[in-house]
Amino acid sequence: VTRALAAAYSPFFSFGVAVNRNHVTQEDNPGANIVQQHFSVLTAENDMKWESIQPSEKRFTFKGSDALVSFAEKYDKELIGHVFVWHQQTPDWVFEDEEGNFVSREVLLQRMRDHIFTLAGRYENAIKGWDVVNEALNEDGSLRKSKWQQIIGDDFIEKAFEYAAEAAPNAALYYNDYNLFKAEKMDGAIALAKRLKAKGIRIDGIGIQAHYSNEPPLEELEQSIQKVINAGFKIMITELDLTVLKFPDEDKVGADITLDFAFQEEYDPYKNGISEASHQKLATAYIDLFRLFLKYHEHIDRVTLWGVSDKDTWRNYWPMKGRTDYPLLFDRKHQAKDFVDDLIA
Numbered sequence: 001v002t003r004a005l006a007a008a009y010s011p012f013f014s015f016g017v018a019v020n021r022n023h024v025t026q027e028d029n030p031g032a033n034i035v036q037q038h039f040s041v042l043t044a045e046n047d048m049k050w051e052s053i054q055p056s057e058k059r060f061t062f063k064g065s066d067a068l069v070s071f072a073e074k075y076d077k078e079l080i081g082h083v084f085v086w087h088q089q090t091p092d093w094v095f096e097d098e099e100g101n102f103v104s105r106e107v108l109l110q111r112m113r114d115h116i117f118t119l120a121g122r123y124e125n126a127i128k129g130w131d132v133v134n135e136a137l138n139e140d141g142s143l144r145k146s147k148w149q150q151i152i153g154d155d156f157i158e159k160a161f162e163y164a165a166e167a168a169p170n171a172a173l174y175y176n177d178y179n180l181f182k183a184e185k186m187d188g189a190i191a192l193a194k195r196l197k198a199k200g201i202r203i204d205g206i207g208i209q210a211h212y213s214n215e216p217p218l219e220e221l222e223q224s225i226q227k228v229i230n231a232g233f234k235i236m237i238t239e240l241d242l243t244v245l246k247f248p249d250e251d252k253v254g255a256d257i258t259l260d261f262a263f264q265e266e267y268d269p270y271k272n273g274i275s276e277a278s279h280q281k282l283a284t285a286y287i288d289l290f291r292l293f294l295k296y297h298e299h300i301d302r303v304t305l306w307g308v309s310d311k312d313t314w315r316n317y318w319p320m321k322g323r324t325d326y327p328l329l330f331d332r333k334h335q336a337k338d339f340v341d342d343l344i345a
């Protein structure tokens, strides 16, 4: 790659990446080098999630998040906080009393408030924007029956944004979800954002995760983007990665491919080399997507990749145990893929 990516994109949107502990604590980590050079805004892939920050009641652990904040200060990077309220990577204790029964609405609201205030307060001057609520919608746009929803009721989202606005007055506040290219789901997200706004509760934008498989859904995504623009909210592309590898048949999901030699070539591109066809498919997908992002750059504040290199992508070893994936811009040896220059041209 011939230019620093964040600098190349800076007239259009900020360019971000999800990072882990090793990127921000090991100065000689090759991934850390890429982060320093190519990205201007960082999201913690896991270190600010509830289970990392408050694994048990009132026992807060800031080791990972503090390391990230120091790294960001040192290298002059912006930070996105991910995430206050989600149904995953949130310990069971949050929803339960000592007997293991659901707590009352009041208790859960108090826990939510304490968590948001503690986390947002500690990093008040460090965090530019927060994913306040993550993945609250079903595919048809209705509210997911998460423990948050069951215990507090539908207004758990309003409460989360109210607390966040109070605790993080200077940070942008986002609703974040996946599959928002689907019309029904995006309609649900926009309705949710409008509901908040109508009640005078601040929400600044909608985060589109963008974990795609095979061809990215370009046309649907464009329509979704236009809807958000018409509704007057900002857009963030928050968790971009693209897999072009085949999804295994249902009966192979979770299987260990190292035991099944027949699958290795197809499912472990790094052992056998990614095929030219798959590589080209990835190149085309990224080029098309970035063209779309650039077209709407006035409304897209940020594009964040969900991982630095193929070495640390969460897509490795899933949905099959021995399989590594090829979904990011930098490969397993931390080399930029050959199409990356075409993304900025």
Ligand code: XIL
Binding pocket: 045, 046, 134, 209, 239, 314
């Ligand atoms: C993923 C991380 O990448 C993994 O390391 C972790 O094991 C599970 O969570 N949507 C989100 C992210 O909002 O927080 C998830 O991150 C990916 C899906």
